[in-house]
Amino acid sequence: ETGVTQTPRHLVMGMTNKKSLKCEQHLGHNAMYWYKQSAKKPLELMFVYSLEERVENNSVPSRFSPECPNSSHLFLHLHTLQPEDSALYLCASSQGRGGGYGYTFGSGTRLTVV
Amino acid sequence: QQQVKQSPQSLIVQKGGISIINCAYENTAFDYFPWYQQFPGKGPALLIAIRPDVSEKKEGRFTISFNKSAKQFSLHIMDSQPGDSATYFCAAANNNAGNMLTFGGGTRLMVKP
Numbered sequence: 001e002t003g004v005t006q007t008p009r010h011l012v013m014g015m016t017n018k019k020s021l022k023c024e025q026h027l028g029h030n031a032m033y034w035y036k037q038s039a040k041k042p043l044e045l046m047f048v049y050s051l052e053e054r055v056e057n058n059s060v061p062s063r064f065s066p067e068c069p070n071s072s073h074l075f076l077h078l079h080t081l082q083p084e085d086s087a088l089y090l091c092a093s094s095q096g097r098g099g100g101y102g103y104t105f106g107s108g109t110r111l112t113v114v
Numbered sequence: 115q116q117q118v119k120q121s122p123q124s125l126i127v128q129k130g131g132i133s134i135i136n137c138a139y140e141n142t143a144f145d146y147f148p149w150y151q152q153f154p155g156k157g158p159a160l161l162i163a164i165r166p167d168v169s170e171k172k173e174g175r176f177t178i179s180f181n182k183s184a185k186q187f188s189l190h191i192m193d194s195q196p197g198d199s200a201t202y203f204c205a206a207a208n209n210n211a212g213n214m215l216t217f218g219g220g221t222r223l224m225v226k227p
Binding site: 033042048090092097098100101102103107108 | 208
């Protein structure tokens, strides 16, 4: 186990559904990230939280809504998704905000929108 | 300026051979260059990293070569094994500025027995 746990591992949802992805880190890190991984864009940064505050939002559509209630938990709330949103969603954490701290990734949630 | 270009997209190597993956960057402020390894069904994991004050770093069979003047860095896997078959991502960051990692497009490596 990498220390970053993502649930569920697989999710199939209709375009009108509302679902949430959960990420939990047990490493004492204070920065957390959501990435989208697809064939078109292998690792696409979506959101960054540092000390529970959102510090970056890479022009992500509003149908994706992140939430970071504390430094150990990160959620990605999904609603009214499109088929092109089908992808692997990866959560990562790091000791500090910045690439040099090294990211620890979870195993991801494989999302299929039907 | 923020792009990291990685090549090749896919690579097939015979067992025992040398796998070489190359990356190039434009932003001269980048000061941290890691490589991540991703197996199917798993997230990427940090494999090895280098800072621009050295030209080479070796950890076991994995070596990063760094050419600051050419703004290029590469990963060499010596004595490649079938268990090395994975997707490899290079990345770069301006760590002094607290910037996020910029990832390359990935290389899918297959090592044939």
